[in-house]
Amino acid sequence: MTSEKFRSGMVALVGKPNVGKSTLINALLGWKFSIVSPKPQTTRRCTRYVITRESEGQVVFIDTPGLHKALHLLGKAMEKQLCEVMEKVDLICYITDARTQSLGAEDDIMIERMKKNSSAPVVLVINKIDLVRDPLEAKERLVALYGERIDIKAVVLLSALTGDGVEELLSTVIGMLPEGGLLYPPEYVGDFTEKFVAEEIIREKILEETEQEVPHSVAVVIEEFKSPEEYPDRNSLFIRADIYVERQGQKGILIGKGGRMLKKIGQKAREEIEKQFGYPVYLDLWVKVRPGWRNSERELKRMGYL
Numbered sequence: 001m002t003s004e005k006f007r008s009g010m011v012a013l014v015g016k017p018n019v020g021k022s023t024l025i026n027a028l029l030g031w032k033f034s035i036v037s038p039k040p041q042t043t044r045r046c047t048r049y050v051i052t053r054e055s056e057g058q059v060v061f062i063d064t065p066g067l068h069k070a071l072h073l074l075g076k077a078m079e080k081q082l083c084e085v086m087e088k089v090d091l092i093c094y095i096t097d098a099r100t101q102s103l104g105a106e107d108d109i110m111i112e113r114m115k116k117n118s119s120a121p122v123v124l125v126i127n128k129i130d131l132v133r134d135p136l137e138a139k140e141r142l143v144a145l146y147g148e149r150i151d152i153k154a155v156v157l158l159s160a161l162t163g164d165g166v167e168e169l170l171s172t173v174i175g176m177l178p179e180g181g182l183l184y185p186p187e188y189v190g191d192f193t194e195k196f197v198a199e200e201i202i203r204e205k206i207l208e209e210t211e212q213e214v215p216h217s218v219a220v221v222i223e224e225f226k227s228p229e230e231y232p233d234r235n236s237l238f239i240r241a242d243i244y245v246e247r248q249g250q251k252g253i254l255i256g257k258g259g260r261m262l263k264k265i266g267q268k269a270r271e272e273i274e275k276q277f278g279y280p281v282y283l284d285l286w287v288k289v290r291p292g293w294r295n296s297e298r299e300l301k302r303m304g305y306l
């Protein structure tokens, strides 16, 4: 027990697509919950993850969608969410890739929007240090690069993949939060539902299996989710999900020759969902074409993005 006061607050995780926000969340939680994919822009919603350290503090991390040009309505909805979140946070973790050599247009947009929407202090989080030969050189370089644009209050070097430095980030963050009590019950881990987790797993498997062929115009919506208690004759979790794509050709790719692709996606998703939930799962997947769903208010509302 220390005599230090308990601290708590909300912390936004901000970064360009693919810098490793989701991997970092997984490392912090020690649990595979957030979607991780080698393709950028897979995080679509601002999800909260709560970490409680007994007698130290409670951090509510908010995973923000990677910023990108709001070309379609989905992009605009994501951006609106991000601005609202930024206004409320106590601290911002700006995540960068240790290999970054210069700031590009994407950084400009992110930094400007961050400054416009929040005056919270910023921790520069330098991720992927396992990929550079000299982490201290990377630190110097990135502090110089970002320091010109952001008032950096602290710097943490880490590898979300190996876990190196992740604990240090947590203690740095807690130390910078205001004194305060629990914001959530100590056992609470996040505001995602089992349905949300299942949707993300299915989407992850689609992205993994289809590679370049099916772009980010895929949405997964679970239409039926029955626990074994509600479905005793099968003694399994029953999930029926619709996969929306924008074009007929994408539907063809997803289904594959003789339905092989969809079967593979279904099998991999089912195995992962079973692993996460600890139940046998019956997974029923349907592919549907909705031209322009990313620009349709009605569709986005139905899918829970608006």
Ligand SMILES: Nc1nc2c(ncn2[C@@H]2O[C@H](COP(=O)(O)OP(=O)(O)OP(=O)(O)O)[C@@H](O)[C@H]2O)c(=O)[nH]1
Pocket: 015, 016, 017, 018, 019, 020, 021, 022, 023, 024, 035, 036, 037, 038, 039, 040, 041, 042, 043, 065, 066, 127, 128, 129, 130, 131, 158, 159, 160, 161, 162
């Ligand atoms: N070598 C290495 N790879 C990492 C590290 N952190 C993340 N990655 C990889 O980088 C890729 C992107 O990671 P994500 O966690 O999906 O990135 P993200 O920032 O959440 O991406 P969006 O969902 O697009 O916002 C994945 O292939 C990760 O395995 C790290 O510390 N070291």
